[in-house]
Amino acid sequence: MEAPTSHTLSSTNVLALEVPGWLRDNGEAIIAGAASILAIILGALLVRALAKRAIARVVARILQPPKGEEDGTPRRNGRGPAVLQRDAGRARERREQRARTIGAVLSSIVTVVIGIMALAMVLGEVGIALGPLLASAGVVGLAIGFGAQSLVADYLSGLLIMVEDQYGVGDTVDLGEAIGEVEHVGLRLTQVRDLTGGLWHIRNGEIRRVKNDSQDWARAVLDVGVAYDSNLDTVYEVLERTGRELHEDPEQGALLLEEPSVWGVQSLDADSVVVRMAVKTRPLKQWGVTREMRRRVKDNLDAAGVEIPFPQRTVWMRHEDARAAVPKGRDAAAVTR
Template identity: 70%
Template sequence: MPTPHLSPQPGASGAIQLAASWPNWMEKHTAAFIEVPLRIALIVVVLGVIRWVAKRAITRVVQHILQPSGNEGEPRPRRSGRGAAVLLRDRSRASQRREQRARTIGSVLSSGVTIVLALLGTAMILDQVGIALGPLLASAGVVGLAIGFGAQSLVADYLSGLLIMVEDQYGVGDTVDLGEAVGEVEHIGLRLTHVRDLNGGLWHIRNGEVLRVRNDSQDWARAVLDVAVAYDANLDTVYQVLEDAGRALRENPAFADVLLEDPSVWGVQSLDADGVVVRLAVKTVPLQQWSVTRELRRRVKDALDAAGIDIPFPQRTIWLRNEAPATEFAAR
């Protein structure tokens, strides 16, 4: 339809027409300039309140799960898989591990809630503006798939780190064996674990590469001592000497809280070429089995010497043959 020709209007008439059309223009654009911004502001406020409430709830739940029971610094027995003795050994490290786990787990959950709410809010705002979400979601799916293939190891590291903390497989201050890395855990994060070995080297291990863990700081440990005696020694006397040495060690005030039971003689471990090997074992608090074994060696050595029982040493019998040369016998 052709547009009718409008003759120019005087200034006063144009102002009158503009004033007359203003209510219609406002009515048509009210949704764009007033309702939509109000709806967006309402969405932002509601999502912000939900995020604040969720973070508060996550913080309280995590602190409630990880907080110690009873006196401050004392762990709940058997709750985290660690005996009371190891945590009482160093309360500051136990508190540090607990706080780190709570902080990290809370941070991860809070970040997850924030991301979910941000995506939800963005989708709702775009819907209010009138932008179609179908093509955007399809594009985001393709991009997310590409990123997922490229960052598989990174995702595995983060998931493994989260599970390590939630399951409390090990924490700061624990002595662990992660394969090549053996030592004390100095830091554990979502992606990396830092282990200080015996020589002072600091290992940085990706959590996704931790396939198995031996934690020497959980529940209890065992000191095992193999003692070799001569074949002519009376084994009943040897057993009694070893038991007396172990009992005396437990009665020592310096080791009273370290040994969890009386040392026991397990019996003959092997029959070697140089002597009979008898095994002595005792349960200890974690990480103290090595010091207990060293002290047991000293006491057992003194007790065997006092009882006149020889500790055998390698012995070899050498046969020497002195044959005269054949020329000498021929001359005779």
């Protein structure tokens, strides 16, 4: 019974004697490997800190309001006389949401990329083969990609929407079936409140086209139908005078970016000659300007004696008594001629 115990003790003693020698022979390699791993970790943390600082600068630049927005004065850009007019509170909320989302996404991407690179370098220092790990990770990533490709498309589309600033909170947009005011823009979903109060939840990956009525400028277009016997020179004069009056009005003129202009005859309809006039307005103000312009045009055309025609029809009534009074042998259709 004592022989196995003696053998175990002797083996332990041999290992105890060999460990110092192994440490003495491999100590430099262990210290060098530990120093390399420590340097990799410190380098990864330093790169991550620098990247975070750069991201913070980007976010701060996004949060900075454009010149003239805080005091309500219009700002002009390089695309012409158009200006971006928004409520200051909503504009600030839009910038903050956009900046937070972009900052969070960039920080996550930077952290993941730096972490993966640092882990791969550490495993290489330890001596673990990366080939099988990369192959396994590739298979798993491929399976996840096939299963969640729609989710990935939603997130990528949401990120592009925010980076390109296609629309934001408070904008009036047309996304296809969903038309209304944007209440929330996320990486996966966009929420739109329509005219009747319904809240639409649209996946960003399903948005194929966007019409934004809130950016830069809008145009109020009014088609006026006049009678065929009207003098078009008189009609042009009345419309131009109406445009000047609208532009000189303090309340309405503040909504216009230029003086209304008469474009000319738009079409020759069955009942009228259609003359078009138009004017550039601040975003989302084109509908109110069009209603006011239509009212003034109606009053001025009436004052000038210009007829605004409406469809008219002549109806012939056929009575059964007249048909019964037709003598036999005569064509009954003669009564209805």
